[in-house]
Amino acid sequence: MIIFNFFIMCFIFGTTFLAIKIGVDAGAPPFMSSGIRFFLAGFVLFIMMMKKGKAKISLLVRKEMLLSGLGLTFGTFATLYWAExxxxxxxxxxxxxxxxxxxxxxxxxxxxxKFSNKSLIGCIIGFTGVILLLSSSFTYEASLHWILGCIMILLGEVSYACGALYSKRVIGIFKETSPIALNAAQMMYGGALLFVLSLFTEKIAVDSMISVKVIGSLLYLIIIGSMVGHSLFYWLVANTNPVFPSTWLYISPLIAITLGSLLNHEAITWLMAVGAVTIICGTIFVNLDSLQKAMKKKTSPF
Incomplete structure (x- = not known):
């Protein structure tokens, strides 16, 4: 069951990038649509946790949830949705x-x-891949927006990294609270901040929000991408260890590239492919020590 759930999670996370792309290309305002996704997903999950007695309404007035949402959801996905x-x-x-x-x-x-030599090698390999990927714009499409979009995604990952490190502290503070409830609360804050950003930067056309593609994209991202995908992630964390579920990062990009090419006719050049594989190899090296430690630990049965 653990392996089955792991691959389902990888597939879900791999498809979310295409779902975002379909919605944005169909005319959905990036910040508004991402705000709707995360606020509604967080709201529904939080209500479910409250009914199970695993969350209290007082959690929503804690500054830790606001700061987590700022890093994990707002900073990460405002840049990603805009870039797509x-x-x-x-x-x-x-x-x-x-x-x-x-x-x-x-x-x-x-x-x-301090970090190990393996991690240093991983960073060098990974950022070499980033350079290869960005340089592919000169053979794929010499577009300033394309390059800026790539840079924005990387900045979003800096935000994600800050949020992830801060969240470790938050989980320690709220030891008696379900991690799913904490994630739901931060998604609500992140979604609310995306709403605010949308109000100041986007002109919302009702027609653009009610097309089949936009609604389908939103429903998929809310229910499957956020609620099911993140719940599987936290289930895997609880039943294995914190490192194993995070290895979705090595599999989902390949799924996203394949689906994008097959279903959305996205162009892939040889330089892009080399850059993508190089980044994934670098990511594996960065986490190699943690992965080796995780493999030595026994996992809990379902």
Whole structure:
């Protein structure tokens, strides 16, 4: 059951990039649509946790939830949704896999933590892949928006890394609260912040929000992408260890690239493919020590 759920989660996370792309291309305002996705998904999950007695309404007035939502949801997905107006879903997924590298760099240069030679090699390999991927714009489409979109996704991963590191502290503070409830609360805050950003930057046309593609994209991302996907992630964390579920980063980008090419006719050049594989290899090296430790630990049965 663990392996089955793991691959279902990888497939779901791999498809979310294409679902975002379909909605944005159909005319959905990036910030408004992402705000709707995360606020509604967080709201429904939080209500479910409250009914099970695993969350209290007082959690929603804690500053920790606001700060978590700022990093994990707002900063990460405001940039991703905006970028997918110009960057195809496969490349967006690959660039999003740099999150662990950003975490390592923040831990090293800000928190002054030591890291292994394997992690250093992983960073070098990973960022070489990023350079290859960005340089592919000169053979694929010499577009300033394309390059800016890639850079925005990378900045979003810096936000994700900050949010992930802060969330470790938050989980320690709220030991008696379900991690799913904490995630739901931060998604609500992140979604609300995306709403605010949309009000100041986007002109909302009702017609653009009620098309079949936009509604279908939103429903898929809310129910399957956020509620089912993230619930599977936290189930895997509870039944294995914190590292194993995170290896979706090595599999989902390949799924996203394949689906984008097959279903959305997204162009893939040889340089893009080399860059994508290089980034994934770098991500594996960055996490190699943690993965080796995780493999030595026994996992809990279902």
């Amino acid at each position: 107006q110009y960057v195809n879903s496969g490349i967006a997924a690959v660039l999003s896999a740099t999150g662990p590298m950003m975490i390592l760099l923040i831990q090293t240069f800000i928190f002054r933590e």
